[in-house]
Amino acid sequence: MNKVAIVGVGHTKFGKLQKGLLDILSDASLEAIEDSNTNDKDFGSVYVGAMSPAAFNNISGIASALVDRISLLPAAADHIKNGPASGGSAIKAGFQAIASGMSDLVLVVGGEKMTHITAPGYVTSNVATLTHPEAERRHGVSLPSFAGLLTRTYLEKYDAKLEWISDIAIKNHKNGALNPNAHFQRTIESFMESAINKGKGIWENIQEFLNDDKANPIIADPLRLFHVCPISDGAAALVLCNAEKAKDYCDTPILISGIGQATDTQIVFEREELTTLKALRICSNQAYKMAHKFPKDMDVAELHDAFEILEAVQSEDIGFFDKGEGAKAAHEGLTAIGGKIPINPSGGLKARGHPLGATGVAQVVELVWQLRGDADKRQVDGAETGITCNFGGFGNNIISILVERM
Amino acid sequence: MNKVAIVGVGHTKFGKLQKGLLDILSDASLEAIEDSNTNDKDFGSVYVGAMSPAAFNNISGIASALVDRISLLPAAADHIKNGPASGGSAIKAGFQAIASGMSDLVLVVGGEKMTHITAPGYVTSNVATLTHPEAERRHGVSLPSFAGLLTRTYLEKYDAKLEWISDIAIKNHKNGALNPNAHFQRTIESFMESAINKGKGIWENIQEFLNDDKANPIIADPLRLFHVCPISDGAAALVLCNAEKAKDYCDTPILISGIGQATDTQIVFEREELTTLKALRICSNQAYKMAHKFPKDMDVAELHDAFEILEAVQSEDIGFFDKGEGAKAAHEGLTAIGGKIPINPSGGLKARGHPLGATGVAQVVELVWQLRGDADKRQVDGAETGITCNFGGFGNNIISILVERM
Numbered sequence: 001m002n003k004v005a006i007v008g009v010g011h012t013k014f015g016k017l018q019k020g021l022l023d024i025l026s027d028a029s030l031e032a033i034e035d036s037n038t039n040d041k042d043f044g045s046v047y048v049g050a051m052s053p054a055a056f057n058n059i060s061g062i063a064s065a066l067v068d069r070i071s072l073l074p075a076a077a078d079h080i081k082n083g084p085a086s087g088g089s090a091i092k093a094g095f096q097a098i099a100s101g102m103s104d105l106v107l108v109v110g111g112e113k114m115t116h117i118t119a120p121g122y123v124t125s126n127v128a129t130l131t132h133p134e135a136e137r138r139h140g141v142s143l144p145s146f147a148g149l150l151t152r153t154y155l156e157k158y159d160a161k162l163e164w165i166s167d168i169a170i171k172n173h174k175n176g177a178l179n180p181n182a183h184f185q186r187t188i189e190s191f192m193e194s195a196i197n198k199g200k201g202i203w204e205n206i207q208e209f210l211n212d213d214k215a216n217p218i219i220a221d222p223l224r225l226f227h228v229c230p231i232s233d234g235a236a237a238l239v240l241c242n243a244e245k246a247k248d249y250c251d252t253p254i255l256i257s258g259i260g261q262a263t264d265t266q267i268v269f270e271r272e273e274l275t276t277l278k279a280l281r282i283c284s285n286q287a288y289k290m291a292h293k294f295p296k297d298m299d300v301a302e303l304h305d306a307f308e309i310l311e312a313v314q315s316e317d318i319g320f321f322d323k324g325e326g327a328k329a330a331h332e333g334l335t336a337i338g339g340k341i342p343i344n345p346s347g348g349l350k351a352r353g354h355p356l357g358a359t360g361v362a363q364v365v366e367l368v369w370q371l372r373g374d375a376d377k378r379q380v381d382g383a384e385t386g387i388t389c390n391f392g393g394f395g396n397n398i399i400s401i402l403v404e405r406m
Numbered sequence: 407m408n409k410v411a412i413v414g415v416g417h418t419k420f421g422k423l424q425k426g427l428l429d430i431l432s433d434a435s436l437e438a439i440e441d442s443n444t445n446d447k448d449f450g451s452v453y454v455g456a457m458s459p460a461a462f463n464n465i466s467g468i469a470s471a472l473v474d475r476i477s478l479l480p481a482a483a484d485h486i487k488n489g490p491a492s493g494g495s496a497i498k499a500g501f502q503a504i505a506s507g508m509s510d511l512v513l514v515v516g517g518e519k520m521t522h523i524t525a526p527g528y529v530t531s532n533v534a535t536l537t538h539p540e541a542e543r544r545h546g547v548s549l550p551s552f553a554g555l556l557t558r559t560y561l562e563k564y565d566a567k568l569e570w571i572s573d574i575a576i577k578n579h580k581n582g583a584l585n586p587n588a589h590f591q592r593t594i595e596s597f598m599e600s601a602i603n604k605g606k607g608i609w610e611n612i613q614e615f616l617n618d619d620k621a622n623p624i625i626a627d628p629l630r631l632f633h634v635c636p637i638s639d640g641a642a643a644l645v646l647c648n649a650e651k652a653k654d655y656c657d658t659p660i661l662i663s664g665i666g667q668a669t670d671t672q673i674v675f676e677r678e679e680l681t682t683l684k685a686l687r688i689c690s691n692q693a694y695k696m697a698h699k700f701p702k703d704m705d706v707a708e709l710h711d712a713f714e715i716l717e718a719v720q721s722e723d724i725g726f727f728d729k730g731e732g733a734k735a736a737h738e739g740l741t742a743i744g745g746k747i748p749i750n751p752s753g754g755l756k757a758r759g760h761p762l763g764a765t766g767v768a769q770v771v772e773l774v775w776q777l778r779g780d781a782d783k784r785q786v787d788g789a790e791t792g793i794t795c796n797f798g799g800f801g802n803n804i805i806s807i808l809v810e811r812m
Contacts, residue, residue, distance in 0.1 A: 074685060077669050130466045
């Protein structure tokens with residue numbers, strides 16, 4: 001199997017963008033190509049990760065359209081769909097194209113454009129098509145409702161506090177404030193100060209602010225607004241090549257040394273345990289095994305905190321903490337930049353934002369910046385290895401990607 | 407690169423089916439697994455090719471849902487989208503999973519369920535989202551209109567006759583009549599006889615019937631009803647493994663010895679020549695080169711006759727006939743079973759039907775049956791090698807797969 005290296009990265013700002021989907025995919029792609037010094041090189045394949053460009057943007061054949069738009073014809077082009085894990089799946093497809101020897105140079109780009117949609121509930125309803133049509137969706141179940149249920153179960157089972165889940169959001173906003181590409185480049189403290197200045201209320205501290213029904217309304221009990229990620233636009237891209245040729249393009253190539261992907265029951269009720277993400281345990285073990293690494297070897301991680309409870313649970317199932325210890329670890333600062341294992345230095349889905357198909361790629365882009373030492377104010381000192389969790393459905397299709405310095 | 411073999415195939419009947427999409431994907435998948443003696447084996451990955459399950463069936467995460475439905479958890483699962491070439495792209499993804507060594511055993515399944523949709527024009531409008539939004543779609547252009555334009559240009563440029571294009575439909579219906587999985591298991595002659603028996607008209611011969619505006623109404627001038635494929639439901643599946651282990655599963659494994667994929671401009675107007683499918687020339691050459699074969703080595707082919715003109719043009723650009731000779735070759739019987747190079751012994755998209763995502767996989771399933779000698783009344787004697795053309799958009803993303811006996 002050929003070894004696969006990342007030689008270029010691109011990342012649009014995440015948030016409410018004016019440009020259309022093809023434009024933001026193009027921007028991230030061209031930035032990655034520029035970054036990798038592969039202008040005028042022949043790309044063998046292009047993989048686009050996006051969840052719902054047909055529903056959100058009325059475009060099918062998005063990959064074919066993109067290769068034309070950015071003058072990569074006649075490169076092979078495919079659109080990879082795996083819900084909010086479409087980006088991770090697109091990276092895996094690109095990895096296999098290089099690893100097999102079928103392509104020498106591959107572009108992977110993930111993106112989504114949703115904020116222009118004004119129909120109430122349209123985006124959430126579209127995402128809810130990931131749930132089981134008979135057992136779940138027709139009873140009104142959506143992904144936020146599962147996240148609420150998981151939070152309540154976790155808090156009771158492990159005697160944890162909702163404030164510890166809030167601490168994850170506080171940390172991620174703090175990190176996002178240091179990320180010039182983040183959707184929210186603000187701390188939650190700054191939201192509180194604005195609210196105080198506008199005369200909306202007075203709160204003693206940040207936890208009081210976060211427990212206020214007006215300041216932080218309930219979305220899916222017990223989760224409130226600041227416990228869930230926003231709807232964002234954005235795109236992120238990688239250029240991959242055979243690791244043997246990586247130094248031709250780039251002084252600091254990053255190796256993809258492990259990839260795992262695993263599925264779990266679509267019907268959440270059928271799982272052995274709600275608070276364990278079995279698919280993550282399996283796929284992260286695949287990635288560790290492939291890379292000959294262990295959780296203790298990780299210097300930094302990007303996890304899929306579409307809901308803040310998920311970061312806690314994922315930090316356990318990916319092997320950083322014992323079951324039931326993830327939320328407490330965040331509360332104690334172990335997952336902050338400078339802590340034992342920094343999680344989501346980018347701001348995570350909570351603050352960087354969550355343009356569905358972009359997320360899995362953006363996670364890896366952040367790790368590349370961290371491993372290159374290019375993460376500026378949010379740099380994890382000396383980071384040499386990192387891992388991601390990109391979460392599809394409600395945990396029924398998870399991808400974990402392990403990267404390291406070459 | 408590991409060599410990749412097909413050790414099992416499955417194929418539902420195509421046509422107007424009662425079952426839902428997940429059920430037909432399951433049926434084809436389980437038939438392929440049964441055929442390959444891989445029951446109770448660990449599948450590494452599952453790739454689902456489907457164009458629009460979200461729009462047609464309100465299901466996202468179709469691949470994650472399928473692996474659960476057919477008890478292949480925790481296999482990795484991804485949904486591959488490339489319009490009407492989604493099936494071919496899914497095979498390529500599965501090929502790369504085995505070729506790279508990332509998976510030992512892979513299931514590839516393509517399918518679509520559309521005939522339940524009653525809203526007039528919904529399916530055609532959905533397919534039209536493959537065209538360019540500004541340059542084409544908003545002016546009312548659809549894929550049938552491009553096919554009409556291509557037909558007129560071809561007939562004028564090469565001094566060909568519309569009757570020769572009709573001859574392709576006549577041949578494909580004749581083949582389809584021999585295929586128990588075909589949507590239309592009837593010759594066009596039998597349609598004419600029925601019309602005569604019902605007193606709808608009297609025609610001297612089949613060409614007169616096909617030129618009758620009532621019997622065969624115009625769809626996109628000069629193309630008429632019998633020159634275009636139907637809207638069909640159906641699914642087809644393959645089990646792939648490392649060729650070295652193929653004999654463990656199957657007595658007659660078939661090797662995938664070549665795969666090519668190439669893109670062309672999305673805007674059809676921007677192509678150098680309307681009557682040449684540049685992407686097919688490139689991708690079939692990639693497949694031939696990879697397999698160390700030439701067009702003259704092919705014993706049988708499955709081409710993408712969504713419109714009958716396409717079979718003529720593809721038979722040229724895939725290297726069987728000189729430019730402008732494809733339609734004439736069909737007229738002369740060179741592409742019939744028993745001819746120089748039998749094309750679409752299955753009945754093609756015209757008669758087997760065209761459940762978008764299923765087609766690319768069904769083409770390869772037909773070649774496997776032909777190469778195994780299992781094609782019964784439509785068997786091409788002594789077939790040892792075959793090639794496909796699976797056509798995405800209006801030719802802007804084409805995949806060609808070359809298979810041979812091991």
